[in-house]
Amino acid sequence: MKFLYSDTQDYVDPGYDFLNDRCRPGRERYWSDVYAHEFMDPAPYDGLLVSMSAVRQAAGVATSKVRYSTREEQRLLRDGARQFLRYGGPRFKDTMLLGDCGAFAYVEHPVPAYAPEEVVEFYTEAGFTHGISPDHIIFACDLTNPSEQAVDAATRQRFAITLANAEVFLGLVKREGMPFEPLGPVQGWSPKSMAEAAHRLERMGYRYLAIGGLVPLKVDAIKAVLTAIRERIRPETEIHLLGFAKADSIHEFTGFGITSFDSTSPLIRAFKDEKANYYREGSDGRLEYYTAIRIPQATENARLMQGIKRGQFSAEDLLLRERRALIEVRAYDRGASSAEATLDAVMDYHQFLLRGDGTGAAQQDKALRKTAALVQRTLKHQPWKECDCAVCRDIGVEVIIFRSSNRNKRRGMHNLSVYHRHLSKTIQGTA
Secondary structure, three states: OEEEEEOOOOOEOOOOEOOOOEOOOOOOOOOOOEOHHHHOOOOOOOEEEEEHHHHOOOOOOOOOOOOOOHHHHHHHHHHOHHHHOOOOOHHHOOOEEEEEOOHHHHOOOOOOOOOHHHHHHHHHHHOOOEEEOOOOOOOOOOOOOOOHHHOOHHHHHHHHHHHHHHHHHHHHHHHOOOOOEEEEEEOOOOHHHHHHHHHHHHHHOOOEEEEOOOOOOOHHHHHHHHHHHHHHOOOOOEEEEOOOOOHHHHHHOHHHOOOEEEOOHHHHHHHHOOOOOEEEEOOOOOEEEEOOEEOOOOOOOHHHHHHHHOOOOOHHHHHHHHHHHHHHHHHHHHOOOOHHHHHHHHHHHHHHHOOOOOOOHHHHHHHHHHHHHHHHHHHHHOHHHOOOOHHHHHHHHHHHEEOHHHHHHHHHHHHHHHHHHHHHHHHHHHO
């Protein structure tokens, strides 16, 4: 089972100055920075997924979350995705590079933003090894398996569009000489309808299916979908899970013949999850989670800046408390301070992230006590000292400090590495 990471241009400055919080002199975004697969050996994933909607503005879709500039898009097509992502050479020779349309970008549109012809051309020019036909997401999944007549017309239309696009797409790929392995996207409003879609895609000639619409589903619902699909398709037909948000529960899915899945969860949680933002392998084979220590930059954090502008906080006072918290955490790491003194300094600064949020003193005190308990656990266990990944070896205690992109993304890369190892052990354990 291969784990693919969805590229969102998550790279870091390898020469970042953590003590002074600044990039190295002369640093140029992208050219000076490194991806996780360059920073870490072994790479923390088995392949990359690139969404077309992240590279190319979807026509008529104002909310398309484009991250690539026009020059970056042109360079990706001119040099190829593998070279652009610096994911080539003998080390990554046999890795998977999957193209996807990024259907979330046009989910509110009546039809997909890209035609099959445009998608085939994009995948071919960029040199993807695999590519998914343009689909249209159906989010609702009714486990009671209502009939086609019982669902609304818009849902039926999305189902039909996805299959019609897949048929055209496959014909075009074959006409081009199969420059990449095509994947047929499965969409449906229930396990039974998704199984029917999978069956039709298989009959068209697809050997690899991509199951979509899984993001909002719980573990049991995903299992119901996979069970229904597996009962309708051949055992040798391969399955990819698109945006598999239940990656932490991967041990529950090893029996469904899944070839690959993609997730950004381990990296994203490093800076979006309130509590579980640092991964560790537990002694029982499961993942454990720790809370990173929030010490934001006083003059850059939006909430602190609002307090300063409103006259609630003093900028000079916040800077002193911020500095004290950083000094104590680093001293504690060196064995030059106690856990109690460090916790006191961290929470003394952290309180300003809550004060003035309008929830009232009692609610704020309760939130502070919860945070203090989580930070105390992190300080007591010092998980960064036990990790031998490239990030923890390189920056030590800085990885556990929740502060600025270069720390937070490195912590995300650490999480990817821990997760990738966990996945390998899980698969070996069930072989």
